[in-house]
Structures are given as C-alpha cells and as structure tokens.
Amino acid sequence: MISLSNRLQMVASLIPPSAVVADVGTDHGYLPVWLLQSGRARRVLASDIHAGPLRRARQTAAEYAVEEQIEFALCDGLQFPQAERAETIVIAGMGGETMISILRMAPWTRQGRHIILQPQSKRRALTAWLQAAGYTLQTARLCEDGGMLYHALAAFGGAPAEKTTAEALLFASHDPLLPQFLAAEEARLLRAIEGMSRAEARPMCAALTDAREELERIRRYKEAVTAW
Numbered sequence: 001m002i003s004l005s006n007r008l009q010m011v012a013s014l015i016p017p018s019a020v021v022a023d024v025g026t027d028h029g030y031l032p033v034w035l036l037q038s039g040r041a042r043r044v045l046a047s048d049i050h051a052g053p054l055r056r057a058r059q060t061a062a063e064y065a066v067e068e069q070i071e072f073a074l075c076d077g078l079q080f081p082q083a084e085r086a087e088t089i090v091i092a093g094m095g096g097e098t099m100i101s102i103l104r105m106a107p108w109t110r111q112g113r114h115i116i117l118q119p120q121s122k123r124r125a126l127t128a129w130l131q132a133a134g135y136t137l138q139t140a141r142l143c144e145d146g147g148m149l150y151h152a153l154a155a156f157g158g159a160p161a162e163k164t165t166a167e168a169l170l171f172a173s174h175d176p177l178l179p180q181f182l183a184a185e186e187a188r189l190l191r192a193i194e195g196m197s198r199a200e201a202r203p204m205c206a207a208l209t210d211a212r213e214e215l216e217r218i219r220r221y222k223e224a225v226t227a228w
Helices: 006-013 030-038 051-063 081-085 096-104 123-132 166-172 178-198 204-225
Strands: 018-024 041-048 070-074 088-095 114-121 135-145 148-157
Touching: 006 030, 006 088, 006 114, 006 135, 006 148, 018 030, 030 041, 030 051, 041 051, 041 081, 051 070, 070 081, 088 096, 096 114, 096 123, 114 123, 123 135, 123 148, 135 166, 135 178, 148 178, 166 178, 166 204, 178 204
Parallel strands: 018 041, 018 088, 041 070, 088 114
Antiparallel strands: 114 148, 135 148
16 A cells, blocks of 8 residues: 555545546645555546656556556646546645636536645635635645644535634644644734734735734634633
C-alpha cells in the first residue's frame, strides 16, 4: 500500500467512496494510487497543467500496477472532456484563488458533486466564494505535516445550506488542532492590522475594519475552546 504524507492523508480522509474521482494537480500521483488501492475509488482522472508532474504520476501508477484504472490529462484544471464523469473532485496544494478559477470554469461541479479542497492561501476568500456560488460547506479538518499546519475542506455542489465558516466546522467537530490554528490566525491578523494601521492610504480602511472584525471572531472562538 502506498504511503501518504499527513497532508495528503487528511485530504484522502475526506473523500467519500466514489466510482470516479478527479485529482486536479495530481503532481506525483500518490493520491490516485491510494484511492484505488484502498477501494475508495474505482477509477481516477488525474490532471496536471505541467507535463513533468504528469509524467511522474504515470510512473507512480505503473510502479503500483494501477495505470489501467487512471486516465491522465495534461490540461488546466478540469478542462478535459471526461472530467464531468467525476463524482468527487479533489484540488489540493494550490492557492484559494486558483481553486476558485478552476471551479468557476467548471460550473457542472455545482450539480451534485463532492468537492475536496486543501488551499495553501486565501482560505477565507475561497470559503466565501464557495457558499456564494452554491456549494455547501460540510466538513473542515486540520493536520500537521513537516512543522506546518494544513487545512482542508469538504463541500457539496447542490442547494446551499445555512452559511458557515471553517472555524465553526472545526469547532463543532472539536478538532484537536483548532487551538493551534486559532493562535496562528490571531498572530497573522495582528500583523496585518499593525501593517495597515501604519499605512495612510484610504482604501486600506475597509480592509482594516474587516481584519479587526475577523480578529474579534477568532478571539471569541479561542475563548469558547477553553470550555472544551
């Protein structure tokens, strides 16, 4: 059985059993192999925008003798003909804005598809866009890998539910890494607020207000976590 990093194992744990899974930005192709070996997927569509990673993914699939169950596509995101066959779409290790662009160009993902995301940046912008675009946030999860804290989301493309946040989902599940996550978010916001407070440009005013409001929300969660 192929071994996954903590980050990829977190992503894998959110993927429901599916006939077809699309792994966007597959890189070395470790996740598709794990999905097939574990029986979580019967077939995987592995795409990457660069030829080098896709070549390595083919080599990984051949090494574990699962190449017949994987279809490879050299393309941008989900822009390949067979993509709509996927029941579950995984996009991991990219910035939130890139993920938004990929999903925006594939509106069919809002029609009953499971979406698993592991953003490296712009998490708040991503979650806000998902809910505005008609995806329902279902689960959030955290993990540590190589001294870094990573975050993943599971969403569903369908009728939107009540609006929520990643912090609310993590709090509801009593994620053991939530206190560490909240402390990091508080430190990030304090740095941002300090920087914006020194700036004199008027367009910073709205961003400064937003940052202060987010800081208050994070601090409320920090206080609530102490009651666990």
